Amino acid sequence: MRVAVLKGGRSLEREVSLRSAARVEDALNALGHEAIGIDVGRDLVDRLREERPDVVFIALHGPGGEDGTVQELLEILDLPYTGPGVAACALCMDKIAAKHEMRTAGIPTPDWAAFNATAFRELGAADTLEEIEARLGFPLVVKPASQGSSLGVEFAASRQEVPQALVAAFSYDERVLLERYVKGRELAVSVLDGEALPIVEAIPRQEDFFNFEARYEIGRTDYVCPAELAAEETARVQEIATRTYETLGCSGFARVDLMLGADEPQVLEVNAIPGLTDTSLFPMAAEAAGIDFTQLVERILASARQRPASEATLPA
Amino acid sequence: MNGRRKLRGRISATLFAMTEPSEQEGQRRQPEGAPRRRRAHTTSRDLERYAGLFAKRTQAMRSSAMRDLMAITARPEVISLAGGLPDTSTFPAESFAAQMTRIAHESSAEALQYGPTEGFEETKACLVEVMAAEGMAPDPDDLIVTTGGQQAIDLITKTLVDPGDPVICEAPTYPGAVPTFCSYEADVHQVNTDDDGMRIDELEELIAALARAGRRPKFIYSVPSFQNPAGVTLSEQRRRRLVELAREHEVLIVEDNPYGLLRFDGEPQPTLYSLDGGDYVLYLGTLSKILSPGIRIGWVAAPPPVLEKIGLGKQAADLCTSTLSQYFVREYFGEGRWLDYVADLVTIYRDRRDAMLDALERHFPEQSIWTRPGGGLFLWATLPDYIDTTDLLAKALRENVAFVPGRSAYVDGLRGASSMRLNFSASDEDELREGIRRIGHVISEQIALYETITGEHRIGPPPDDEDDPGGEVVPMPRR
Numbered sequence: 190m191r192v193a194v195l196k197g198g199r200s201l202e203r204e205v206s207l208r209s210a211a212r213v214e215d216a217l218n219a220l221g222h223e224a225i226g227i228d229v230g231r232d233l234v235d236r237l238r239e240e241r242p243d244v245v246f247i248a249l250h251g252p253g254g255e256d257g258t259v260q261e262l263l264e265i266l267d268l269p270y271t272g273p274g275v276a277a278c279a280l281c282m283d284k285i286a287a288k289h290e291m292r293t294a295g296i297p298t299p300d301w302a303a304f305n306a307t308a309f310r311e312l313g314a315a316d317t318l319e320e321i322e323a324r325l326g327f328p329l330v331v332k333p334a335s336q337g338s339s340l341g342v343e344f345a346a347s348r349q350e351v352p353q354a355l356v357a358a359f360s361y362d363e364r365v366l367l368e369r370y371v372k373g374r375e376l377a378v379s380v381l382d383g384e385a386l387p388i389v390e391a392i393p394r395q396e397d398f399f400n401f402e403a404r405y406e407i408g409r410t411d412y413v414c415p416a417e418l419a420a421e422e423t424a425r426v427q428e429i430a431t432r433t434y435e436t437l438g439c440s441g442f443a444r445v446d447l448m449l450g451a452d453e454p455q456v457l458e459v460n461a462i463p464g465l466t467d468t469s470l471f472p473m474a475a476e477a478a479g480i481d482f483t484q485l486v487e488r489i490l491a492s493a494r495q496r497p498a499s500e501a502t503l504p505a
Numbered sequence: 506m507n508g509r510r511k512l513r514g515r516i517s518a519t520l521f522a523m524t525e526p527s528e529q530e531g532q533r534r535q536p537e538g539a540p541r542r543r544r545a546h547t548t549s550r551d552l553e554r555y556a557g558l559f560a561k562r563t564q565a566m567r568s569s570a571m572r573d574l575m576a577i578t579a580r581p582e583v584i585s586l587a588g589g590l591p592d593t594s595t596f597p598a599e600s601f602a603a604q605m606t607r608i609a610h611e612s613s614a615e616a617l618q619y620g621p622t623e624g625f626e627e628t629k630a631c632l633v634e635v636m637a638a639e640g641m642a643p644d645p646d647d648l649i650v651t652t653g654g655q656q657a658i659d660l661i662t663k664t665l666v667d668p669g670d671p672v673i674c675e676a677p678t679y680p681g682a683v684p685t686f687c688s689y690e691a692d693v694h695q696v697n698t699d700d701d702g703m704r705i706d707e708l709e710e711l712i713a714a715l716a717r718a719g720r721r722p723k724f725i726y727s728v729p730s731f732q733n734p735a736g737v738t739l740s741e742q743r744r745r746r747l748v749e750l751a752r753e754h755e756v757l758i759v760e761d762n763p764y765g766l767l768r769f770d771g772e773p774q775p776t777l778y779s780l781d782g783g784d785y786v787l788y789l790g791t792l793s794k795i796l797s798p799g800i801r802i803g804w805v806a807a808p809p810p811v812l813e814k815i816g817l818g819k820q821a822a823d824l825c826t827s828t829l830s831q832y833f834v835r836e837y838f839g840e841g842r843w844l845d846y847v848a849d850l851v852t853i854y855r856d857r858r859d860a861m862l863d864a865l866e867r868h869f870p871e872q873s874i875w876t877r878p879g880g881g882l883f884l885w886a887t888l889p890d891y892i893d894t895t896d897l898l899a900k901a902l903r904e905n906v907a908f909v910p911g912r913s914a915y916v917d918g919l920r921g922a923s924s925m926r927l928n929f930s931a932s933d934e935d936e937l938r939e940g941i942r943r944i945g946h947v948i949s950e951q952i953a954l955y956e957t958i959t960g961e962h963r964i965g966p967p968p969d970d971e972d973d974p975g976g977e978v979v980p981m982p983r984r
Contacts, residue, residue: 201899204576306954315958341896352958353891356951360896 190222192490193242193268195259197228200251201340201361209465210248212472216486217246229254237266244493245270246486247462252335255462256282271493273461277438281461285334285366287437294436296429297453300325303334303366306359322348325369331355333362344370371457373450376416378430379463379474381442381485382492385427386474390416412470414477418449426454433459441492444471562668562690578898578907584940587907589733589882590931591794595849604836612832620828622820624650624804628831631838632804635790638844639765641779643788643806649816650826654763654791654803658682658726660822661759661787661805662689664814665723671715674726675703677885677914677921679733679761682726686916693916694722700876702739703727705746712754724757724787729777731764731881734914734926738879741774748777751785757811761789764881766847769855771879778806787811794882795847796837800830854882860934861927861941868945870952875927882930885911887923892951894925900951906943 194217196210197203210226217224227236229249237245245268249255257278263270273281280287285303292298302321308314322329331354333341341361343354351367358365375393379386392411418426430445433456437443444463447454463471465482475485578587608616623629629645636643651657658681666672668690674682676695686693694715696708708725715722727747729739739747751758760777778788783806791803805815819825837843858878865875865886875886888894894910901907911924925944929937 199580201902309954309957315960318958340899352955353893355958356891356955357893357896359954360893360900360951 190244191225191240191242192217192222192244192246193225193227193237193240194246194248195227195229195233195254196248198230198249198251198253200249200253200255201336202250205464205466206248206250206254208467209250209469212465212467212482213246213248213486216483217490219483220487220490222490229259233259234262234266237263237268242268244268244490246490246493247272248465250462250464252282255460256335269493271489272441273437273439273443277440278461280437281439281443281459282335284332284458285364287459288366290436291433291456294432296433296436296456298456299369299371299448301366301368303364305364307363309355318351321367322351325367328370330368330370331358332366332368333358333360334364334366336361368457371448371450371455373448374416376426376447376449376454377470377474378427378445378447379442379471380431380434380439380445381475381480381488383431383434383440385431386471386480387415387477388418388423388426389414389470389474390418391470412473414470414473422449429454429456442471442489562688578902580905583902583905583907584932584936584943585907586927586929586932586937586940586944587909588928588931590928591798591850591882592853592930593797593799595853596797596846600840604833604840607836608829608832616829616832618828620825620831622649622816622825624648624826625828625831625835627835628802629804631834632790632792634838635766635792635795635843636778636788636806639762639773639776639779641776641788641806643778643783647783647806647809647812649805649807649812649819650831651803651805651819652823652826653793653798653801654761654789655681655685656801656819656822657789657791657803657805658685658759658761660815660818661724661789662686662691663818664811665757666691671720671722672724672726673708673711673722675728675732675735677734677911677924677926678726678916679728680909680913680926682761683913683916686726691723695916695920698732698735698737700737701743702729702732702737703743703747705743705750708747709750712750712756716754721754722756724759725751726759726761727777728761728763730762730774731767731878731883733764733881734883734909734911735885736876736878736881736883737885738771738774744774744777744780748781748786751781756785758786759789760786763789763791763794766795767851767854767882768880769851769858769878784808792834795850796834796843800833801827802830802834851880854880854930857929857932857934857937858884860937861929864938864941865945868942870945870949872952873948882928884927884929886925886927887911888925888948889952889955890923891955892948893922895922897925897947897951900947901944904943904947906940908944 194210194214196206198206200206214224214226225240225242227233245263247254247259247270249259253259255278257275260270260275260278264275280290288298288301302325304314328344328346331343331345331351341358343357345351345354355365375391377389377391390413392413426447426449430447433445434443437459439459439461442463444460446457446460448457463469465472472482472485475482480488578585626645628650629648632648632650633643633645651660662685666689669692671694672686672691673694673696676697678695694711696711697704712722727739729744731738747758758777758781762776765776776788778786788806789803790806792800793803805812807815861884862877869875869886872889873886876884878884895912898907898910909926911921911926912918914926915921932940
């Protein structure tokens, strides 16, 4: 089978994407397929028309690749692709919309308030900060609405730190959200074909607790898989994760990030196309379930081909 | 590249020192018939296994989100003021062809052979000539040719530093030196700089404080002329005091001088090496900025006992510096026009610096300050402290412009958060003006946003363009 692997692109997560794609291409070749790596750029449509792949493996992360844009193009070209469809991608990439969906569906997610830059510039949103701070408490988390990685995610420990954190988050997106900080254990549930895989727990070293960047470096965060949780806790977390996956309309695979606080697990976000690098959490979880990377790629590929074409927004 | 053949691969050796447009990684060509061999997959268990084998010092050698950010500055549509590249397009291709042809005809076998670890006598003669142009007269036997100035920093650190040994450098310092110091587990202390270079009073205090703790720095690393990244130059008075201090405390100075000959205005400063006579100063030179970084030719001038150890280290590292490159250097210097080429570069870079300074004046908001280098390749701009330039880079990249966030010039990765390094050697004047205009625009937007959020200076919507960001802001002095 000819499989185009879409990678790179213009997103800030370009490097992660290239690393994911390199592994995927190797796995595809090992499976006897013909992997065609395509660094996504202006010539994407031309390349796809020229290569005529049987299926497209999307290994893009961040805006552009993970937000439904590329998926929309592939629908128009009538090419089957891996991962969630257009609508699910758009929802997952937009943390604000995703949180609204979760709220409506009764999935626990931390309280938040969302703004765009215009609200501050033209509508006097700054005057509401005090109420928001009172409602969310400190520390609070400020994040851009649509980045997939830790870029632009800031803790504000006090009122004084909020403006600077907002300016930082607004560097990445026109919309940001302020979110209640949930103290607890950081969990990631990988979902493959609607089934939850073993839970990964990220345990940051204490000194780096408020440093998001540290969490993505080997040696500064410890990962435990499967996470040491009681059986009923595991089941509860996995159930919430799969329900989130369904609620947001994901298909194929996705990773749901949660915080396990004092009471209920709280869903932070869903990664529609989780990283597949050698340090990524999704392959780690798959491995704990006895699925090696090649098998994982095979299953993701199979799910792409089974997807009904009904999601297409244009008549065929 | 005018359709010429160019080898593929991304320049990432010292990421922050140089990034340049690259080909798309996806298009790597494989030789016919040779299947690509790349490891099929690394499992997390593999990773754990290797993690247990890594030396402790690798923990200091880490990648970061900032590194990933910097990687996309290499896109061709980005005006990159992030690089540290000299402009090699001005080198006359015809003479390059003639020189290489002569080597192929006359010395093919020798030029393709190993060479002596310390470098050829003929190479050293050329390097002595370069040092003489800055008033130094070293014994050629005190020189060792290295694979670029970067290897010189590595070899010196390897030779002198045990884990935990104190090393002193400037704040900010050359970003490419940080990973080197860290990989030998040096205990790095940074001394602030101002318009006259390293603050020698603070240096004295630091040396005294270390002495009280029973410690002595192994060396003081300095780029005294047109410093990377700040663009500042150490004043003569401070140079004299620095050399005195080294003698008093028997501490070595590592003088890294890649830019000394790229002086646009003002009088030349005496090198630390010439002031000291070469007793306590280890001098690092390079041809990267006055000829070509691609040939990888640098050198160290040091007292014989130190040089001997460096030579042993060099032997272990790579046996010898590229023979072919050394043959090229001999040919090139043999034509006797190398100083003319430096003069050409000075003219080009001076105009570019002027264009950048002019653009900064026009487009950067008045809450920002920057240095005015008298030479070299870089200047250093500092914004209000609530702007983090790592975040700002993400916004700037959406406008297709890039710079180096200031944090990379600090060992702790925390200080320098509101500063940036701007390079003016690798872009033409129009690109520089446009690049600065775009950066100025994103800064103005962030300042206006901050002021709106804090409510201190309600000034309405931000300016659409580079015009006065407005408001009751207090102007800060510009340097």
